[in-house]
Amino acid sequence: MKIARTLIATVSATLLATSAMAMTQAEHKAAKDSISAEYKASKDKCNALQGNAKDICVKEAKGKEDVARAELEAQYKPSAKADYKVRMARADADYAVAKEKCDDLNGNAKDVCVKDAKAAHVAAKENAKVAEAQAKPAGTAAEKGAAVSEARKDAAAEKNEANYKAAKERCDTLQGDVKSKCVDDAKRMYGQH
Structure with missing residues (x-):
């Protein structure tokens, strides 16, 4: 009896975890909207800066947005290609920021x-x-x-x-x-x- 309860609990937890990982189209859209809003807020904060510090800030905000979008797509439609796109988005974002910092x-x-x-x-x-x-x-x-x-x-x-x-x-x-x-x-x- 105890084994059966443990087995049922394990199966239930697995099903919950599986369903929690799946993302509906509405959740996907909401997450995209959230990423866009966060990017806009981050970019707006950059307006308080000047010169290259502002440019770096904008590159960082854009890089975070690009990575977040790639991660969202990888979560929404998991695949090796989506994982690759996440890695490339990170590489490109890091490069853009590093190159901008060189302007100093x-x-x-x-x-x-x-x-x-x-x-x-x-x-x-x-x-x-x-x-x-x-x-x-x-x-x-x-x-x-x-x-x-x-x-x-x-x-x-x-x-x-x-x-x-x-x-x-x-x-x-x-x-x-x-x-x-x-x-x-x-x-x-x-x-x-």
Whole structure:
């Protein structure tokens, strides 16, 4: 009898959890409206700021909206593709904010900042692609392993190239042999030929 009650309680909890995860069209619309309202309120708060601080604030508000919308869609219609879109929205939002923050700098420091932001963006996007490959169903375990391996290989190459560009940008403040050695070291570190 006690086992039966436990089983009934477990099944009921599972059904409640499952129904709680499902989202109706009305709930979806309400959530979209809420995201829009929050974005508008966040953007309005930015009006109190000036210059690049205001620009950063606007990028942060827009990024939060984009991520929230992607997360909502992933919740409304769960899929590997929706999860990928969430990761990409986060990557794009982080990049937009990081790049905007670079506007507070000048010269080579700004160039390095932009390259670092780009390298982080490339890394996040490539990680999203690898996660998508891992989530995709494949015919056999070997086929899936090959697809994931290829995605990782491509991701590593893209990340190394972006990191090399950032490292090379740091070398631009140097001159002569020191600069040449710096560039050569960056090439070796990131596998660029």
